Amino acid sequence: MNRYTFTFLVLAVSLLAGPVQAQQERFQVYGFFDLELDGTNKNPDDFQYTFDQHHFNVITVYRMSDRWRVFGEVEWEHGVSLNASGGSGLVALERAWVEYAHTDALRVKAGKFLPPFGNYNQLHDATPTFLSSFLPNAVYGKHSNTVGGSQRLYAKFGTGIQVLGTFFPGSWQADYYAYVTNGRGPRPGEADNDRNKGVGGRFVLTAPNDVARLGASYYEDRNGAADGTKQRAIAAELAFGTSGFWLEGEALIPVLETVDGAGVPNGAFRTGLGYYVQASYRTSAGLTPFGRFGVFDPDVDVADDGDNDIVFGLNFALRNFAYLKGEIQFLNFQDPTVDGYERFVSSIATKRLRSDLHGRRGMACPVGGSATV
Amino acid sequence: MIRTVQVLAPFLMLVFLTFTASDVNAQQRGGYKIVVNASNPVAALTADQVARLFQKKVTRWDNGQTVVPVDLPEDSRVRDRFTQDVHGRSVGAIKGYWQRQIFSGRGVPPVEKASPQEVVTYVAANANAIGYVPADMSTGPDVKAVRLSR
Numbered sequence: 453m454n455r456y457t458f459t460f461l462v463l464a465v466s467l468l469a470g471p472v473q474a475q476q477e478r479f480q481v482y483g484f485f486d487l488e489l490d491g492t493n494k495n496p497d498d499f500q501y502t503f504d505q506h507h508f509n510v511i512t513v514y515r516m517s518d519r520w521r522v523f524g525e526v527e528w529e530h531g532v533s534l535n536a537s538g539g540s541g542l543v544a545l546e547r548a549w550v551e552y553a554h555t556d557a558l559r560v561k562a563g564k565f566l567p568p569f570g571n572y573n574q575l576h577d578a579t580p581t582f583l584s585s586f587l588p589n590a591v592y593g594k595h596s597n598t599v600g601g602s603q604r605l606y607a608k609f610g611t612g613i614q615v616l617g618t619f620f621p622g623s624w625q626a627d628y629y630a631y632v633t634n635g636r637g638p639r640p641g642e643a644d645n646d647r648n649k650g651v652g653g654r655f656v657l658t659a660p661n662d663v664a665r666l667g668a669s670y671y672e673d674r675n676g677a678a679d680g681t682k683q684r685a686i687a688a689e690l691a692f693g694t695s696g697f698w699l700e701g702e703a704l705i706p707v708l709e710t711v712d713g714a715g716v717p718n719g720a721f722r723t724g725l726g727y728y729v730q731a732s733y734r735t736s737a738g739l740t741p742f743g744r745f746g747v748f749d750p751d752v753d754v755a756d757d758g759d760n761d762i763v764f765g766l767n768f769a770l771r772n773f774a775y776l777k778g779e780i781q782f783l784n785f786q787d788p789t790v791d792g793y794e795r796f797v798s799s800i801a802t803k804r805l806r807s808d809l810h811g812r813r814g815m816a817c818p819v820g821g822s823a824t825v
Numbered sequence: 826m827i828r829t830v831q832v833l834a835p836f837l838m839l840v841f842l843t844f845t846a847s848d849v850n851a852q853q854r855g856g857y858k859i860v861v862n863a864s865n866p867v868a869a870l871t872a873d874q875v876a877r878l879f880q881k882k883v884t885r886w887d888n889g890q891t892v893v894p895v896d897l898p899e900d901s902r903v904r905d906r907f908t909q910d911v912h913g914r915s916v917g918a919i920k921g922y923w924q925r926q927i928f929s930g931r932g933v934p935p936v937e938k939a940s941p942q943e944v945v946t947y948v949a950a951n952a953n954a955i956g957y958v959p960a961d962m963s964t965g966p967d968v969k970a971v972r973l974s975r
Contacts, residue, residue, distance in 0.1 A: 477936065482927050513933055518891040523930050547930065556884055565930070578928035581921075618882055623873060625882060660873070661913040662922070772899075772920055803924065 482511040486579045486801040494793040501796070505531040507577050509546065524548045527577070546576065546609070557617040564641060567610040568629035568654040569669045570702055571689045576608075580803040583732055583742045583767040585777050590726035590746035590761070591687065591704045597678040598710045598722065605685045605706040605726070606671040607633065607650050611641045625658040635673035648674035656689075664692035681709040681717045696734040703727035722751045738769035756786040774802045857907045857957045859971040860945065860964055864952050869972040872911050878955055879911070880922065881932045886953065894935040895947050895956040903941065907957045911973075 485508050491501030508528040515521045525546040532541025549563030566574050570591055575581050587593070594602045610633030618627050634640045635650035656667035672684040684707045691700035704726040712718045728746035742765050749758035765779030777799045784792040859875060861867055867886070870878075877883040879894045886892055897904040899916055908916045923934040938944045941958040948954040949967035958964065 480933055482933075484928070511927070549930075553884070556882070574929035574931075575925060576928065578924075581924045581928050620877075620882075772917065803928075 478515050480513045482513070482804055484509050484578050484580050484801065484803040486585075486799050488585055488797055488799040491796045492793060494795075496791075496793075506799075507579065509577065519553045520550065521553075522548075522550050549614075555617070557619045559616050561614040561616065562612075564609060564611045565614060565631075567607050567631060567633065567650070567652055567671065568614075568616070569606040569652060569671055569685075570654075570687045570704070571665075571667070571691070571700065573606065573608065578803070579777075579799065579801040580773075580775055583730075583740055583777070584744070584763065584765055584779060585797045585799040585801075588702070588728040588730065588744060588746050590728045590748040591702045593748075595706075595724075595726075595748060596750055597675070598681055598708050599679045599715060601678055603636075603675065603677050605683070605704060605708075605724075606652070606669075606687075607636050607640075607673060609640065610634070610650055610652075612649070621657075623660045627654075627656045627658070629654045633673075635676065637676035640676075646674075659692075663694050666690045678708075679711060679715055679717065681711060682721075683708050696736075698732045698734070699730070701727065701729040722753070725749045725752050732767075740767040740769075741765070742767065756788070759783065759785045773804070774800065776800055856960055857903050857910075858960045858962075859955065859957050859973050860948050860968050861955050861971055862948055862952045863967050863969045865955075865969070867971055869974060871974050875911050875955075875973065876913075879935060880919075881926075881935070890953045893951055893954040895944050895954055896935045896937045897941065897944060897957070898937055898939060903957065903959055 486506050488504040488506050489501060490504055491499065493499050506529065509525055511523070511525045513521060513523050525548070527544045527546045528541070529544070530541040532543050533539045534541065534543065545564065547563075547565055549561050549565045551559055551561045553559045566576050568574050572582065572587050572592055579585060592604070594604055597603050610631060612631060612633035614629060614631035616627070616629040618625060620626070630653040631651070633650040633652075634644035635648060637644045637646065650671065650673035652669065652671035654667060654669040656665060658665045667689045669687040669689070670685070672682070674680050675683045685704060687702055687704045689700070689702045691698065693699055704724075706724045706726070707721050708724070709717050710720045710722055726746070726748040728744055730742060730744040732740050732742035734740040742763075744763040744765075745760070746763075747758060747760045751757055761784070762782045763779055765777065768776045770776055777797070779797050781795040781797070782792065783795065859870065865886070866888075874883070878892050879896070881892075881894070884892055897907075899920070905916055908914065908919055912919055926932045927934070936947070938947055938956075941962055944956040944958050945962070945964050945968050948956050949965065955971075964970070
């Protein structure tokens with residue numbers, strides 16, 4: 453190596469190494485994985501159980517500048533194996549959006565996102581972030597719609613534009629979200645091509661040290677999955693706790709347009725009600741027992757059409773990136789002709805909380821190490 | 826009565842001094858000090874402000890520049906004291922907070938440096954950084970301590 457080559461290399465390394473200490477990571481990768489063991493005695497004569505490699509999700513965050521970033525999430529679900537003739541499982545682009553942060557109080561997000569609705573929809577399927585293996589069914593589950601199908605009472609996904617921000621009234625924190633999306637048509641990610649959009653918002657107040665939270669959410673669209681019927685949903689959330697104890701609850705009021713005998717929307721509406729309450733206590737050993745009671749009534753004007761579920765579970769933090777969960781769910785139906793049953797779920801969920809790949813000058817080239825914490 | 830006052834006086838004085846000195850001594854009591862780049866005009870912050878900066882609830886300094894918080898490793902005793910004192914919660918609870926932030930798309934946790942010396946080096950090299958290091962650590966001319974108040 454001659455002197456000029458050596459000098460060039462020293463200069464190059466100096467120029468490249470300098471900015472690393474002076475900036476944040478540009479490109480980061482996160483993700484989560486879970487495996488469930490799911491059993492039910494829904495058929496009393498034939499207890500069945502199955503393993504389900506439910507989620508393998510990879511999240512990438514690319515910070516283009518101090519104000520711009522791109523977020524993406526790809527999901528491989530149910531041990532996906534696809535081929536030309538079909539296969540099983542699912543691969544999906546769960547989220548892909550760009551965000552511009554004008555200030556903390558004003559950000560704009562555009563792309564495919566998880567509409568902020570209730571406490572959990574933005575957390576989505578990230579099971580390491582919540583105690584149970586599944587979200588509270590009364591608010592987040594699928595329920596019968598007016599044309600005999602099954603659907604959520606809000607949109608789990610949305611493609612469009614969102615405005616959001618955080619501000620501080622005194623020592624409290626306030627977060628707001630407002631969005632317009634394509635809604636839930638046949639092709640909600642691209643050619644919606646109508647004037648009926650999904651519209652929603654969420655407002656959350658959080659107490660100092662996050663010891664309490666209260667919020668409200670709203671969503672409406674013309675639901676293409678149910679013969680174009682109109683739908684609105686209003687939800688309220690409340691949570692508080694201290695010293696390991698945590699109590700939370702949400703209530704949902706869905707208003708769904710009904711259809712006539714020919715399946716045509718008739719301009720009449722039915723109102724439902726769903727709510728749940730969940731209590732938990734986290735011990736210093738990482739054990740968190742929890743209990744939940746949920747109710748869903750699809751039409752408050754019709755008697756004996758509702759159901760409820762009671763869940764008892766235990767969440768154990770093996771490490772700060774791995775959780776073992778076990779729970780039993782008791783499902784009961786008001787309709788005397790429908791038998792209740794139990795469902796047993798245990799799972800292991802892991803997350804990758806940090807992986808720093810130091811990109812620089814717009815290049816997403818990994819030059820640093822990675823560590824799991 | 827006089828004797829009672831005499832007995833209680835030192836104790837009452839100690840209580841008084843403890844409360845009045847809590848602001849200025851908070852960092853020393855917790856074994857850490859908040860540090861920023863020497864060019865940063867900030868001289869004092871409240872614990873609430875520091876908590877918001879480290880949780881990225883507030884992401885900009887008053888001059889509009891992006892705040893760059895830097896953490897110590899999870900098993901650091903200094904981080905434990907800082908977290909309990911400033912956030913009023915455990916390191917585990919803050920990790921849980923960041924889990925929800927990451928997976929909801931809200932934000933990502935601060936950079937972590939392996940040692941207080943690396944924090945000082947990082948803050949010295951970044952005009953917008955803020956970190957914390959042991960209270961008795963010498964930080965050099967490019968980094969200054971910020972007074973922490975309640």
